[in-house]
Amino acid sequence: MKKNVFIAAGITLLAGSFLLISNTAASDDYDVKAFGPKSPIVWNKPVQVIFEHRTHTDDIGLECSACHGELFAMQRGVAERSGKLTMASLADGLFCGACHDGETAFASNSNCVACHEIPEDPIVWTKPVKAVVFYHKAHTEDFGLECDSCHDEAFSMKVGAAEKSPNFTMKALYEGKYCGTCHDGETAFASNTLCNTCHIGAKGYDRLMGIDAHPEGGEKGHSGH
Amino acid sequence: MDIKNLEKEKNEGIESLPSDERRKFLKIGLAVTGVFLGGTVLSLTSVSTAKGGNTDSVIPAEGQYPYPKHYSMIMRQNNCVDCEICMDACVETNHVPVGHGAWRTTIQERLTTVDGVEKREFRPILCNHCNRPPCVRVCPTRATYKDPETGIVVMNYKKCIGCKTCMAACPYNARYFNHDKYAIDKCNFCIDTRLAAGEKETACAAACPADVRVFGDLKDTSTEIYKLLHEPDKKIWVIRPECGALPNVFYMNA
Numbered sequence: 001m002k003k004n005v006f007i008a009a010g011i012t013l014l015a016g017s018f019l020l021i022s023n024t025a026a027s028d029d030y031d032v033k034a035f036g037p038k039s040p041i042v043w044n045k046p047v048q049v050i051f052e053h054r055t056h057t058d059d060i061g062l063e064c065s066a067c068h069g070e071l072f073a074m075q076r077g078v079a080e081r082s083g084k085l086t087m088a089s090l091a092d093g094l095f096c097g098a099c100h101d102g103e104t105a106f107a108s109n110s111n112c113v114a115c116h117e118i119p120e121d122p123i124v125w126t127k128p129v130k131a132v133v134f135y136h137k138a139h140t141e142d143f144g145l146e147c148d149s150c151h152d153e154a155f156s157m158k159v160g161a162a163e164k165s166p167n168f169t170m171k172a173l174y175e176g177k178y179c180g181t182c183h184d185g186e187t188a189f190a191s192n193t194l195c196n197t198c199h200i201g202a203k204g205y206d207r208l209m210g211i212d213a214h215p216e217g218g219e220k221g222h223s224g225h
Numbered sequence: 226m227d228i229k230n231l232e233k234e235k236n237e238g239i240e241s242l243p244s245d246e247r248r249k250f251l252k253i254g255l256a257v258t259g260v261f262l263g264g265t266v267l268s269l270t271s272v273s274t275a276k277g278g279n280t281d282s283v284i285p286a287e288g289q290y291p292y293p294k295h296y297s298m299i300m301r302q303n304n305c306v307d308c309e310i311c312m313d314a315c316v317e318t319n320h321v322p323v324g325h326g327a328w329r330t331t332i333q334e335r336l337t338t339v340d341g342v343e344k345r346e347f348r349p350i351l352c353n354h355c356n357r358p359p360c361v362r363v364c365p366t367r368a369t370y371k372d373p374e375t376g377i378v379v380m381n382y383k384k385c386i387g388c389k390t391c392m393a394a395c396p397y398n399a400r401y402f403n404h405d406k407y408a409i410d411k412c413n414f415c416i417d418t419r420l421a422a423g424e425k426e427t428a429c430a431a432a433c434p435a436d437v438r439v440f441g442d443l444k445d446t447s448t449e450i451y452k453l454l455h456e457p458d459k460k461i462w463v464i465r466p467e468c469g470a471l472p473n474v475f476y477m478n479a
Contacts, residue, residue: 129308131308170435195303195305196345196346200345201334201345203332204334
């Protein structure tokens with residue numbers, strides 16, 4: 001008798017859980033065929049961009065053919081590989097720019113953070129000297145700067161563009177270029193002061209990157225007494 | 226003289242000594258006692274190495290540079306960003322072995338948190354080429370010495386027996402054992418690798434992108450280091466002044 005009670009209880013529980021699963025599936029009735037891939041599309045080139053199919057199809061009600069065909073190929077990664085997926089081409093009405101022109105949808109040169117994420121991790125430059133850190137969030141959240149405060153006049157959006165330039169030096173900063181645009185002693189602290197606010201040094205770089213620079217207990221960076 | 230038979234010898238007594246000799250002997254006794262009472266033990270050591278400092282400042286007094294060319298270095302410390310380009314230049318120029326705790330110059334880092342904000346401070350260090358170098362004083366073979374021409378503390382690798390006493394004596398931890406040379410090695414202000422070739426700067430000073438290190442001859446009043454060191458109202462300090470080693474590496478903020 002006892003055995004039967006357990007079996008009955010088990011069956012009830014099982015049935016209940018199946019019901020629960022089917023219920024949640026019903027409440028999240030996402031039709032991949034109608035709305036496109038559920039997970040966001042992430043482009044990494046030239047910079048990271050996140051695109052949600054869902055907000056465009058399910059929320060706004062666009063058809064697949066609204067974009068697929070002329071603007072974007074169905075095949076994954078085509079736009080990214082083409083090398084033409086740039087803000088400049090968007091401004092010319094290509095890709096996202098077909099709708100994001102300021103009339104149909106918000107202009108592609110506004111509302112940056114709708115598609116671009118503000119990097120959480122610091123930007124770390126190792127050239128010409130090791131190493132300089134820049135925190136986006138400190139400048140946007142703490143000091144209330146907009147993306148276009150620095151991009152693209154002081155800094156290109158493209159990763160590593162400043163570092164590749166032979167002109168990315170303290171001298172250029174003193175002349176009001178790069179960080180020197182604001183770090184002039186008036187808008188923000190002068191770039192020839194407080195060196196170690198941005199310069200974290202070779203040891204700081206190793207720490208940040210989790211590099212054990214001297215695993216054999218060597219004392220290259222030995223902090224002495 | 227056979228020392229065992231000495232006690233069997235007849236005592237000559239003081240009667241046979243002339244009174245002049247006795248007087249001289251007493252004078253020596255009084256002089257030595259006087260030194261211990263009125264002077265210091267250090268006043269017995271050679272005066273030439275004790276020059277270059279006065280009691281109330283770490284900066285050598287005007288004209289108190291004991292060497293014909295008195296090389297020294299001043300660091301504009303707050304300019305240092307720990308890029309370690311100086312360290313790489315030194316290793317390359319002076320063939321400093323990698324590992325085994327060997328360095329001729331390095332950068333110390335101090336991290337502090339002030340009001341929740343992390344602050345970092347960097348300090349380049351190297352041999353201080355002291356005017357009164359403890360390493361030279363302890364060397365049993367005189368393998369390390371003050372170069373009489375430049376005041377640079379140099380090594381004679383052939384004489385070094387590798388006892389490491391100088392390593393222990395150095396207040397700045399600026400010496401290492403060179404396994405290739407099988408001798409103690411250290412910074413020598415690039416005396417052999419650059420100064421001998423007519424260069425005016427050490428490798429580290431030449432490589433520094435932030436003009437932290439200023440190297441030069443203090444005897445020459447036209448040098449930048451002379452001007453920086455004798456700039457009025459500038460705070461200048463040395464590391465571990467309490468050791469009394471009279472270091473020749475100075476620090477200031479730019």
